[in-house]
Structures are given as structure tokens and as C-alpha cells.
Amino acid sequence: MIIIQLNQRQQKIIEIVKQNQPITSENIASMLNVTRATLRSDLAILTMTGILDARPKVGYFYTGISQINLLGNDIKEKQVGDIMGMPVVVKKDVSLYDVIVEMFLSDVGSIFIIDDEENLCGVVSRKDLLKATIGGLDINKMPIGMVMTRTPNVVTAETDESVILAARKIIEHEVDSIPVIETDKERNITKVVGRISKTNITKLFLEIVGE
Template identity: 35%
Template sequence: MTTIGMEWIDIELTARQLDIVKLVKAHAPITGDQIAEMLGLSRATIRSDLSLLVMLHMLSAKPKVGYFPGELHKAEASAPNWMSISVKQVQGMPVIVTGSLSVHEAVVTLFLENAETLTVIDDQKRFLGIVTAKDMLKLTLGNSQAGSMPVGMVMSRLPDMAAVGPEDLVETVVRIMLAHGLDGVPVLSPEREVVGWVGKTTILRRLLEAADEIHE
């Protein structure tokens, strides 16, 4: 995986989630209770794992029948795996502001651009962090002076490993988003200039496209 000069921590799906996928591939159709029994766990313990794997299309489920391999596994045999697509093929451009912009101006920008997140850069166009509508709402409630504060004071400074390069895979983006609880990640050049953004909407859209490719 490309790290664009940054320290990389390889974060995988949990071992339990991978074991669940293997069990389903080997024994489908299989119920959640049967999966839990094979793992020596309770059904409640693996409920969130099953929900996540279904959401990612790694598993599919039929009421009163059980779990089956999901659309992504079927796609491996009939269409290119969407996870193997490079970031530069799916990235969009973020709404970029400088850290000196006031919170009031940042709020206006969010509304005008119909965006949920602003990407903050310095005077050399290098990435500094992100700020969300929720961040600014928390700041401005009950604080009449908050509007004049620079947005750089309220932004979240993402760790280096929460960014990707254009040559990284979409799979890398998904792993980072899951690991850090993010709705999107910035795409940076080796000089840390912001060259794109990949959000959860992009990922979900690509999931649907992959599913459509299977049924064509």
C-alpha cells in the first residue's frame, strides 16, 4: 500500500469478522445462532459484526433462512473487485478553506456548498485538518463570540495515518474510515497538499455500482 511518506499502521477487519466470513462461505446458508455457536460466543456478541459485514456487502441475509456470501464475494468471479480500484479513480474535491477563516464564514460556506465537512489548509496549501458542521454547532451554542474565532482553532487535526494518496486502494480508505470512525478521508500529495477527498457517499455509490455489474 502507498503511504505517501507517512507512517502506516496496517489495520485489518477484526479476526472475528474474518472468521464469520469464512464460516458463512463454508456453511451457507447459516443462521446467526449457528455462527455464534461455532465461534463459542453469544448471538448478541456478534450482532454488530454481522450488521457491519452485511452493510459492506461481504455477507447477505435472508429472514428465517440465514446468511450467505455477499455481493462482493460474488463480484470476485464476475466483475472487478471495487476494493481494488485506486483512490484517484473515485476521489472528488473537498470544500477547502484556510485556517484563518472565521467560524461564521465557515458556517456560511458549509451551507452554500451543501457540504458536511470543510478541509482546512495552510498558506502553502498543505493539509491541516477538517471541521464539520457538528464541530461548529457545539462551539457556537451559548457562545456569542464564537463566530469571530478562526476555524483553525476548532478544526480536528487528523493523524497522518488517517489520510491516503491517489495511488492507494479504496480498500485502504474503508479500513481507515472504520478504524478512526470517519465519514471521509483527505487525499494528499507527497507534499501534503490536498488533491482530493473520498467520503462514505462515494464508497456507497461504488458499492451499488459493483452490485449492478454483478447483475448485468
């Protein structure tokens, strides 16, 4: 067992939250004279380890935990393929309506889009579908390929990638999950083989601390 060593900025964040809770990330960033984006990874670490608690539209709270024991080596050695979940994929010509139904039946925040050769070509989120719905589009006729975020603008992970790197991508790009891919060199396609999300990563932390 090792004790996670917090950096100076993380320690300052804890002190600010203690004295001003509840406090938003915008206010924390202002007090530290940095951008909100700069604090994303720090706040993610502090909430995932249980030192801070975050409540939507309220802000951050201090939980009373001053330090947390983690199996540091296990975290570093964990790969995306060890904890990824099953992906939810649809073809790019499927209608918006059918994708909306699939998303809520599957209870996921993002769906990955593939072409006829099963090649990853895009991703669509709940926010994308909401925008399309209130934008007056015919959701029964409009194919999902018209509103998806297209590759190469899709953030991905690979099975042998470290969980830490995948977590950093999720935080930095402000997404709930990313597709896990493998390249089929013979067919020259990028296949979606999994899905890694904030939930997968949080469960891993809980397993490691023995919850």
C-alpha cells in the first residue's frame, strides 16, 4: 500500500473548499487565478479518491478524508482492456428516432457510430440528440450520420492503454465515455471493441480502496 501524494495545487483546492464550501469550480479557479480547464484533472482526482464530493448546481464539499490509501502499482498497471464495458453501436444510416430509443433502452450517455464495414466513423451523445430534437429535424427520417461527431474528431482509447491515460482523456474532453478500438490491419478498419466511462473508472477506484 502507498499513500497518494497530493500536489500543492490539490492541497490548496482542499483548503479553499474547506473554508468556502459549497463552492463551484469557477470560484475555485478564480481564487487560484487559473482557468477552470486547468483544474479539471485535479478536481477529478480529489473527487474520485473521496476527498471532495461534488453536487450538480451546488458545488464541491470537503468529505473529511485527509488522505486515502491506494494500491498505486495496481492503478498504474491497469489497462483499458481490463475494465472496459460493452459498446453500444449503430450504423450511420439509422434514424435519429431509433438511436434515441436505443440510447435510453441501453441507458448510456453516448452511442458509437459505424459504417457498413463496421469501421468507427463517429459518436453521438445525449446532448447531440437533444439539439437535433429541438432543432426541428425530422427524427424519423434524418440519419444519425448527419448529426454525429465524425472521426478523426472522436477521442478514442486502445485496449493496452493505461486507465490513467483514458481517465485524463475523459476529463480533458468533457465526455462521459470513449470508444475502445482495435485496428484490423488486414481489412484496414478501426473496430469498436469496448467502451470506457467515468463509471468504469470510479468502480475501479472503489475496488482498489476495498469498498
